[in-house]
Amino acid sequence: MRSWRDESSTAHSEAFSEAFSEECDPVTAVTDTGKTGGKTGPENGEASALRSAERGAVETLRQGLRLSPEFRRGIAGTLALAVLATLGKVVVPVAVQQVIDRGLGQGAPDVPFIRDAVVLCAVAVALTAVCGYLMNVRLYRSTESGLATLRGKGFRHVHDLSVLTQNSERRGGLVSRVTGDVDQISAFMQWGGLMVIVSVGQLLVATVLMAVYSWQLTLLVWACFLPVMLALPRFQRLVARAYTRVRERAGDVLAAVSESVVGSGVIRAYGSEDRTAERIDRAVDGMRAAQTRAQKIVGFTFPTTELVASAAVALVVVAGVELGVAGSITAGRLIAFLFLITLFVSPLQTATEVLNEAQNAIAGWRRILGVLDTPADVADPENGATLPRGPITVRFEGVGFAYPGGPPVLHEVSAEIAPRTRVAVVGETGSGKTTFAKLLTRLMDPTSGRITVDGVDLREVGFASLRERIVMVPQDGFLFDSTLAGNIRFGRPSATDEEITRALTELGLADWLDGLPAGLDTPVGQRGESLSAGERQLVALARAYLADPDLLLLDEATSAVDPATEVRLARALDGVTRGRTAVSIAHRLSTAEAADEILVFEHGRIVQRGPHAVLAAQPGVYADLYASWTTATTVR
Numbered sequence: 001m002r003s004w005r006d007e008s009s010t011a012h013s014e015a016f017s018e019a020f021s022e023e024c025d026p027v028t029a030v031t032d033t034g035k036t037g038g039k040t041g042p043e044n045g046e047a048s049a050l051r052s053a054e055r056g057a058v059e060t061l062r063q064g065l066r067l068s069p070e071f072r073r074g075i076a077g078t079l080a081l082a083v084l085a086t087l088g089k090v091v092v093p094v095a096v097q098q099v100i101d102r103g104l105g106q107g108a109p110d111v112p113f114i115r116d117a118v119v120l121c122a123v124a125v126a127l128t129a130v131c132g133y134l135m136n137v138r139l140y141r142s143t144e145s146g147l148a149t150l151r152g153k154g155f156r157h158v159h160d161l162s163v164l165t166q167n168s169e170r171r172g173g174l175v176s177r178v179t180g181d182v183d184q185i186s187a188f189m190q191w192g193g194l195m196v197i198v199s200v201g202q203l204l205v206a207t208v209l210m211a212v213y214s215w216q217l218t219l220l221v222w223a224c225f226l227p228v229m230l231a232l233p234r235f236q237r238l239v240a241r242a243y244t245r246v247r248e249r250a251g252d253v254l255a256a257v258s259e260s261v262v263g264s265g266v267i268r269a270y271g272s273e274d275r276t277a278e279r280i281d282r283a284v285d286g287m288r289a290a291q292t293r294a295q296k297i298v299g300f301t302f303p304t305t306e307l308v309a310s311a312a313v314a315l316v317v318v319a320g321v322e323l324g325v326a327g328s329i330t331a332g333r334l335i336a337f338l339f340l341i342t343l344f345v346s347p348l349q350t351a352t353e354v355l356n357e358a359q360n361a362i363a364g365w366r367r368i369l370g371v372l373d374t375p376a377d378v379a380d381p382e383n384g385a386t387l388p389r390g391p392i393t394v395r396f397e398g399v400g401f402a403y404p405g406g407p408p409v410l411h412e413v414s415a416e417i418a419p420r421t422r423v424a425v426v427g428e429t430g431s432g433k434t435t436f437a438k439l440l441t442r443l444m445d446p447t448s449g450r451i452t453v454d455g456v457d458l459r460e461v462g463f464a465s466l467r468e469r470i471v472m473v474p475q476d477g478f479l480f481d482s483t484l485a486g487n488i489r490f491g492r493p494s495a496t497d498e499e500i501t502r503a504l505t506e507l508g509l510a511d512w513l514d515g516l517p518a519g520l521d522t523p524v525g526q527r528g529e530s531l532s533a534g535e536r537q538l539v540a541l542a543r544a545y546l547a548d549p550d551l552l553l554l555d556e557a558t559s560a561v562d563p564a565t566e567v568r569l570a571r572a573l574d575g576v577t578r579g580r581t582a583v584s585i586a587h588r589l590s591t592a593e594a595a596d597e598i599l600v601f602e603h604g605r606i607v608q609r610g611p612h613a614v615l616a617a618q619p620g621v622y623a624d625l626y627a628s629w630t631t632a633t634t635v636r
């Protein structure tokens, strides 16, 4: 049986995944080399979450169960075992009644009868235990397979969601839905769900048998417990509210702790250790108070039902003796009745817990259905076109784009990028450069106009072909907690160590590789923290080089690097873009200067285009940018 303590540990794990999943950011990790499809939709996650919140409890449960048919697999057998296990519980009271009334009856005890009754009783108890065990095994098996399906569906769908949805619904929230919320369901499915059935069954069986022995005493017992039963839902609401508070306080603690760990550098630099410690202390104390209050409320159920049970037993003894004297009940039946009261009470003692878990599970299902309901509408086209390998020509034809609910951020963008040209995209911050790149990698679709690659509409190209031919290197390429080779191999999983070394050599990075402590086997740490920002960029470039795309999109990092790394980066960039169509969102003068053509963005439009020498010589947006770059370079 689960205890209330499990509740607070679930609260911890939920809050933990909320607090830290922003850090882990698995979605960015995969979009790094453009291996997964971002999908955009007019309906965002909030709208679908709203819709799922409106779903009733029964409808939620029905849809949730339909999502994972494994939950229902073999349910008839499990229920049959549950019925047997429940029926087995009345064997002892019945045997006691029989032994007292018939075995010990009048005159000498009927030893053979008593012996047979005891043996039968022992066999029945053993069989009940076996049924209980088998029921649990079956239940865990079907629940775990159902949860595995749910987790799989959830994670796959989160990966399929558009970059827009991932922004609007916090990524941490999405991750916690497929971890914390599935755990909430698991608690109910593994124990609570069946407990509802077993408890109701136990109450019914006990009531029927008690009524067979004495309907008057049965009425007395019900009269004692009816107020408890009526108070249960209200009590359960109190408990649920108390645990919501515990969860919130646990979230505060983890947020305070995680922020202080992640931001420890800033905290030390500004000498704010005391303030940080105070904040953590306050959060911990808040959690202690919330836990204590919750335990106080929960601790109230058990003694209350115990008290009512004791009162009921006392009343039954008094009334039973009276009835016995009047000849309405035998001694055996009265004693068996007292046993049955215990059977009657235990479901009531667990009822609040079960109700609370049911409520949590329904809430969990609602949130998961909310994720799964969010449409992934940048879909991989059926029978999508496969593009032949070779340098790519890109055309933007009157492309417009607006983020959901926002104003247009790209207007009538038309441009042609010839094969094997290096194009630099420049513009003030917020002018639409990144949006342009995201549309080109089909992380989102244009709201108007179209984009073609080699004459084929991007929306008609199969994802496999698209991801093979177009790769984006984002500003801060995500590195996994693995070795250098493991991270570079992400570009081409089949690449051998020799091929990786050759790739690094071709990019002019052999000297850098030689200088690393364990060469290709050098661990890069979490998110690549053991490498410098510039070195992480080198890894991202090597990864893209190994992927060998025909169109490369580079979102140039803005961070300054040391002169030696700068030289290496320039060399690697040259190597990785040579011979292919390359579009760079340029933040450096050197990149713009080296480009065959520059596209200048202003307020979502291309306002100038041409080579550096021409644009720099005429007044306009580019000349202004050029001036600010040269000033910055001189100052540095």
Ligand SMILES: Nc1ncnc2c1ncn2[C@@H]1O[C@H](COP(=O)(O)OP(=O)(O)OP(=O)(O)O)[C@@H](O)[C@H]1O
Binding pocket: 164, 167, 403, 404, 406, 409, 427, 428, 429, 430, 431, 432, 433, 434, 435, 436
């Ligand atoms: N996910 C989003 N949701 C809503 N609006 C967005 C989103 N991303 C960008 N925008 C808006 O779109 C406009 C263009 O942004 P974009 O990121 O394309 O500009 P940028 O030129 O790449 O800027 P920067 O150089 O700072 O990266 C901006 O006004 C920005 O606020």
